[in-house]
Amino acid sequence: MNQTNKPGVAAIITLGLVQILSWGGSFYLMAVMANPIVAETGWSQQWVYGALSTGILVSGLLAPLSGRIIAKTGGRLLLALSGAVMAVGLVIMGLSQSLALFLFAWVIIGIGMAMGLYDALFATLGTRYGGQARSAITGITLISGFCTTLVWPGTALLIHWLAWRGACFAIAAMLLLSVLPAYFYALPNVKPVRNLKPKSATQTNSDIAPSLFWLLCAIFTLASVIMTAISVQLISLLQASGHSLTSALAISAILGPCQVGSRIVDIAFKRGHPIWTTFFSVGLVAIGLLLLACFPHMALLSMVLYGAGNGLRAIVRGTLPLAMVKPEAYAIVVGRMARPALIGQALTPLVGGYVFETLGAPATLGLLCVLAIINVLLVMVLKQRLPAPTAAIN
Template sequence: MSGRRASALMIGALAITQTAGYGILYYAFSVFITPMSRDLHAGVAEITGAITVAVLVSALVAPAVGRRLDRRGGRGLMTAGAVLGAAAVLAWSQVQSVLQLYLVCAALGVASAMVLYEAAFAVIVAWFDAARRARALLAVTVVAGFASSIFLPLTGLLVERYGWRQALVILAAGYALAAVPLHALAVRSRPTPPHAGRREIVGAALRERPFWLLAAAFLTQTGAVAVMGVLLVTYLIALGHRPVFAATVAGLLGVLSVTGRLVTTGLQARWRVSLITAAMFAMQGAAALLLPLVGRSTAGAVGSVVLFGLGFGVGTIARPALLADRYGTAAYGSLSGALALPITVAKALAPLIAAGMAQAAGYGVVMGAVAACCGLGALSLVAYDRRGRTRPASGHEHVR
């Protein structure tokens, strides 16, 4: 198989598996909360805590997964992760207690670290040269950006027709049939020998300021995005909007995230990724400040959400681009895993902290905190751009 054909096949396969993976291993959980709460005789908070466990576990195993990706490539790891993910969803259908649900979600967290964006991006970064990498990342994330739009209503229909347990069995079978063979057959392993100086690359990165500026930028913005993703519907209702309107407007975030990724990738031909991303983060901060001021009107609410949503998925494609551009590809998985640990923890905990802030001080304070986090992310990227343009001696590029 030619390199070009293999590359196209891999991108198509990853677009499918990322869409199914996020849809089934993450987004579908929200549809099951109510029926599980009833059948397991547990509160909504107890049930919801299970997905937090999954996210935290995925963060904890991310560094180890990254190192494994650097050493062996992604084919075996992602195939095994797909098997584990399907088995965990199948086991989920049989849980009889909250403890069993938490154990299943811990397994889902491990599987997620092995098969979702961090792993897929490591495969893409290792396989494509810098000229083609941005388009490859964009292709995968544009398709996967519709995961919630596809799998939330699909899961709802399955639950309504078959019940939540049978719905999970169907989803497990579907994920196994799609992800296992696609990962096994289409994912390409690292096309060049392992880099002997990988540990030195990682050690040097962890000792320098630009790496920690990247960490600060994406940690703060990821926390802000997680808060908006979880609390936006509730806040719009608190502002006086009807629940259907609030849910519809919040649903724009998924579509807008795709739009923002397309815009960001298009602008990379003229401006540096760090500055484009900083501008997007700053725009999100402005939107969070505007929402309490103009959000009671329909136009104000929609306009604020549109501004915030354009930056909703930008960090997803900017982080691998910035990491690979500065540090090369030889240790990308290890560095990405090191970044993913604090960033994913922020994603898991920020909504819980924000919910407490909203109860104690109101949603206006929460929006102020979201704006501050986005602003800090933007400033960190501007500082990175000033200090981080000179690329250190690092891994070589792999050209395909």
């Protein structure tokens, strides 16, 4: 089903916008909705945030299955139905009067996340367009980089107007009405290639050396763990470093623009191999965290560097595997690599919270610095093991 033409500008914009809605209706939802839920229901905050971890965990467990489905079918229908699945979960969430039903709603939302977030979309694009998908992936992440800037105030406004349950129903309606037609428009229907026989997991991994596969898994997992930990604990870490709440909020607000800015810069270097983008990503994250740990008064600069590196992370997770495997194997490989990263993300709030509570902010930040340095070393190892010479991707 591989096509030689690139996705059009209108298609890339559509895909970027639908990703904003999909991420806003799932992964980023609880950042704004948790407190109103706790206030109304009386459920513990740990359990409410734990529901998000449940959704991420389900998404991680289903990621390899999602990859196999995309490899066989092209992914168009899977992506198109993801909005309906998320909508069902949101409706159940809005109707839930018990914690058990609330957690079940996030199991359903997690299924929708496995069907419709970055990993599934990138796998679909890589399978359809091969190396030509790189510019589309960069464009989509550039647009969706405004996700939190748009969805957090928007969700807060819906909660103000409709309360949190009404907001769930409203977001569900938007997902139900917009996701399916958006994907049907942006991803024209193509017939699957019939001469490719299904491969077992072992055969699929033969398209990429096992050592390279597990290096990629480790790199993406560490990057996801660091990103999740910072997303959850940045305000607390900044306050523990001596910043006021107002100052901490102002500093953290720089992350979004820096992420978008780094993605714009990546467009200018799109002909280079993605391993160099990976170097910049993990290197900037490590430098930013080390700067925050050693010089807390330079927190603004540290977050500029970290935000730029983290912005490139979303691009790398799609483009680096694309440069290393055949298009027909890409969806399955990406699906398998997504599992450990998503499981790591699901466990990070629990483990990070325990470390912060028992050992304090300096130890938490120090641990994140160690993980970031390890990731730089892993990328260096990956670069040495890549086949040479490495062709650039257009």
